[in-house]
Amino acid sequence: MNKKQVIKVLEEIATYLELKGENPFKISAYRKAALALENDDRSMQQIEDPASLKGIGKGTAQVIDELLETGESVLLNTLKAEVPEGLLALLKLPGLGGKKIAKLYQELGVVDLETLKQACMAEQVQALEGFGKKTEEKILKAVEASSQRPEQFPIEYMLKLSAQIEVVLMNIPAIDRYSKAGSLRRQKEMMKDIDYVIATEQPHEVAEAIKEGLEVSEVTGQGETKMSVILKDEWGVSVDFRFVTEAEFATALHHFTGSKDHNVKMRQLAKAQGEKISEYGVENEETGERLTFTSEKAFFAHFGLCEIPAEIRMGREEIAEAAEREAFDFVTVNHIKADLHMHTTYSDGAYTIEEMAEAARHKGYDYIVITDHSKSLRVAGGLDEKRLLQQREEIERLNANYGSAFKIFAGTEMDILSDGRLDFSNETLEALDFVIAAIHTSFSQDEATIMRRLRQAMENPHVRLIAHPTGRIIGRRKGYAVNMELLIQWARETGTALELNANPSRLDLTSEWVKRAQDAQVKLAINTDAHSLDMLDDMPVGVTAARRGWIRPETVLNTMSRGRFEAFIKEPKNA
DNA sequence: GCCGTTTTCGGCCCGACTGTTTTCAGTCG
Structure with missing residues (x-):
């Protein structure tokens, strides 16, 4: 078994554990183990002792050794026997996570998209504790939409949409400044949605102006600091807007640019020096004092790092490298x-x-x-x-x-x-x-x-x-x-x-x-x-x-x- | 399940929003 296959099994185990509604930290332990292998440049054969990698301990190393010896994992096989395969597809539905799916399976015998649809139509879902009429309607809608819509969209398509969005943003006077964030800013090849961070003193007015200016088919979420909409484009792409103050802009931009793995590593770094990173700034855990920054560069500098270009923020070696370098001397x-x-x-x-x-x-x-x-x-x-x-x-x-x-x-x-x-x-x-x-x-x-x-x-x-x-x-x-x-x-x-x-x-x-x-x-x-x-x-x-x-x-x-x-x-x- | 120049137990990144609830769990990014 090569490294790619081992990684896949670890991720599969995590997914099945998720469907069982297992402890989230246990689930993420398997994901972290997979990531640790992925981030190591060596091949599976070259890694003598997997347990020596940070993120791989006794349990996950045992799975890896077993895979290398026998080509399969007893744990995964057991999970597969326990959890119907059709449930995997349900994790992709918005609003459904492991806990809810576990409940649907245990209480209603839902095993795949089709049985979930039937349960919704029979109005059994709304009767479950923790569910309700609205949830049932949402699930039904999501099941019906899931068959026709790809999960991810190519960057070329998303760049075109973002150009249209920016024409609208540019003409809203209440916006002080804005930036692409998320995968689009990191320029991933395929992505799920589009993210923007917007600095404004009038989030409510801006939200209204966006809804007015864009061709929106549905507003899927709106609160004090964010709004999510679905565009009326060919695929119904979802766009998130986050509203922050000018002072918070740099930390918010960093936060919403991600990647998630990069953010986790940055936060661990902060924690080690007694600080807490959130989208609103860097908080001293003792005094509660919160720092903001004029730029991402200043934010990184606070942690003794040079500015890390958005497109390499993958949560791999970039943070360690940034601590060593004066700057990333990439082509511009x-x-x-x-x-x-x-x-x-x-x-x-x-x-x-x-x-x-x-x-x-x-x-x-x-x-x-x-x-x-x-x-x-x-x-x-x-x-x-x-x-x-x-x-x-x-x-x-x-x-x-x-x-x-x-x-x-x-x-x-x-x-x-x-x-x-x-x-x-x-x-x-x-x-x-x-x-x-x-x-x-x-x-x-x-x-x-x-x-x-x-x-x-x-x-x-x-x-x-x-x-x-x-x-x-x-x-x-x-x-x-x-x-x-x-x-x-x-x-x-x-x-x-x-x-x-x-x-x-x-x-x-x-x-x-x-x-x-x-x-x-x-x-x-x-x-x-x-x-x-x-x-x-x-x-x-x-x-x-x-x-x-x-x-x-x-x-x-x-x-x-x-x-x-x-x-x-x-x-x-x-x- | 993993981890420890505070730690072998008790944390694990952080906050917003929704829908379900009468104070919060689940999901999402």
Whole structure:
């Protein structure tokens, strides 16, 4: 059994204990044990004594040892025999937790969604102690909605909704300031809902104005300090607004940004020095005095930490690292000097070379690379050698006008054909400034075939970058079968860079893999792959994804100055 | 179930809101 499987069993045990209405601390002990394994970089085999990890004690270590020896857990098997499997789905219904589900099971014989629905319709649920008419109605509604609604939504969709929300927030005068919080601020790839923290002296007025301005289908909660609504969008996404005073804003923002695990660790740290963290500030447990902070940076500084970027607050090693460092020296949008991957009307882009160049120049970039598709990708209007040459001539004319103010480099996003051949000859590639290679066809080939294709591209002396290395679309398409460890190793051996595609539905490579790539001294490029002017605006999403992977500016090709980049593309690969 | 430069027992992160209750448990983030 590998570590992933062991983690899964520990989490399963926790879930079953929850369904039994067990002691919450016992439940979280199993979750903590799973987390301890997950946060350790070693493989299961490399961890000699699991009990030596913080969070794993006698009981959980015994389960782990048993799993490694026999491949199963008596405890889990017993739980499974005791608790109907159909109850697992009930935990996902809002308003239902382990205690209530245990009661429904014991008193009414509810075993799954269907029997729960029947119990509600027979009005048996409202008769239970601790339940009532309203609860029964809520449960029934939730059961009916559960069949059609995904649990989590891709970031691309949530970013669009949040842009609409912010148009409303921006125009409410009673709001002093606001910020995204939660998973959206941490830029998780998939998330359940959207969170905002709002500084205001008039929470009631703001709540009313939000309800007025947004298309809301239901207000699911409203109190003095918070409001939760369901949007009238395709899926009925839920949005939480937290209202705080200006003084509380920094601690509230930290609190509602999470992650939960990060917050737990911060609070333990505070507790060890006699303080208590809440969304309202940091309280001295002895004197009761409460401190607030002007920024998250000041908040972290109070605990002897440098500012921890929101996107790495996962409750892993970031707090220990923050105690050691002056700052996290990650890449920022300001480091980005260029975009190395974009399309024009020559292939499937919506704007001309000049229009793309002008938009990039207005973003403050110093250079760009035009990389239209190559001839085999007919659906995208890929360029043949003749059109490529014409394009190059147009680029030279535009460059002549720019003088030293800006530069357009001529490139291609060359197709790696299904049989591994490349779409252009070396003679053609030699005439280009920057060559990207990518897979666009035959996604379902087996790993060996896909890897052979990638290998051939990487071995080519002109191919500088592999674009969107897995081809996934978040929440929709898994991507092709890439052995990522091998790909990173080859990238290192051949001096080929890998792309972090900034398109919010791609973000490919993931943060975990760009981190591994950086550790292997592989260069990365953060590119928008823009097919239109507004897609050039995706760069910050890509940069944040890179920061999630702890990427430093020197790892990223497009942080190079133009002069440095020109020298770089003249050097042979692996120089 | 885990943990202890206060501790081998008694805590375990903290607070808001809802719906059920007459003072609070359960759920959520």
